[in-house]
Amino acid sequence: QQQVKQSPQSLIVQKGGISIINCAYENTAFDYFPWYQQFPGKGPALLIAIRPDVSEKKEGRFTISFNKSAKQFSLHIMDSQPGDSATYFCAATYWGSYGKLTFGQGTILTVHP
Amino acid sequence: SQTIHQWPATLVQPVGSPLSLECTVEGTSNPNLYWYRQAAGRGLQLLFYSVGIGQISSEVPQNLSASRPQDRQFILSSKKLLLSDSGFYLCAWSQYGSLNTEAFFGQGTRLTVV
Numbered sequence: 001q002q003q004v005k006q007s008p009q010s011l012i013v014q015k016g017g018i019s020i021i022n023c024a025y026e027n028t029a030f031d032y033f034p035w036y037q038q039f040p041g042k043g044p045a046l047l048i049a050i051r052p053d054v055s056e057k058k059e060g061r062f063t064i065s066f067n068k069s070a071k072q073f074s075l076h077i078m079d080s081q082p083g084d085s086a087t088y089f090c091a092a093t094y095w096g097s098y099g100k101l102t103f104g105q106g107t108i109l110t111v112h113p
Numbered sequence: 114s115q116t117i118h119q120w121p122a123t124l125v126q127p128v129g130s131p132l133s134l135e136c137t138v139e140g141t142s143n144p145n146l147y148w149y150r151q152a153a154g155r156g157l158q159l160l161f162y163s164v165g166i167g168q169i170s171s172e173v174p175q176n177l178s179a180s181r182p183q184d185r186q187f188i189l190s191s192k193k194l195l196l197s198d199s200g201f202y203l204c205a206w207s208q209y210g211s212l213n214t215e216a217f218f219g220q221g222t223r224l225t226v227v
Contacts, residue, residue: 044157
């Protein structure tokens with residue numbers, strides 16, 4: 001019940017294309033869903049986050065879509081660039097859990113020039 | 114602004130040797146602190162978290178322990194390393210009482226047990 005399932009494991013996109021990464025959860029107590037971006041040898045960095053009271057959040061080229069009834073959320077990267085090549089993690093947590101994050105397994109994104 | 118420091122960046126240790134990884138946070142007080150481990154090609158697994166000095170909670174049984182001797186210092190230790198302890202260890206913090214509960218990560222320590 002604590003799992004967050006992420007797909008695909010890897011993704012190859014051409015420059016300018018749209019990258020889409022999907023996550024699903026089961027624990028309805030989750031109320032905060034951040035996405036992290038990680039470059040090789042570095043710690044994950046917070047990219048964008050959403051709460052279940054909104055269905056979409058956009059920051060620049062990055063958009064989170066949230067479907068509360070389906071318990072699914074996704075990250076869309078518009079106009080993907082080679083510099084976006086990294087590993088992306090979805091995560092979930094809930095108020096009262098002391099900020100403990102449950103992570104998806106990660107998606108390795110490669111954007112070809 | 115808040116910063117998190119984690120060291121060393123890389124470490125190669127023989128099986129059976131002790132381990133001490135240190136993490137400090139600057140620019141905030143009473144943070145929640147975490148140790149995560151990332152196995153190769155896999156997600157992040159929470160090992161320990163702390164909500165205050167001397168308060169440590171373990172999420173998974175293992176060969177490791179954690180301590181928080183000061184408000185903004187978090188230490189990951191082992192008395193005798195196993196081969197299976199190899200991995201990428203990440204320290205993180207979040208703001209105590211924050212509604213957003215977002216965590217901020219250090220740069221990680223690559224531990225190889227040989």
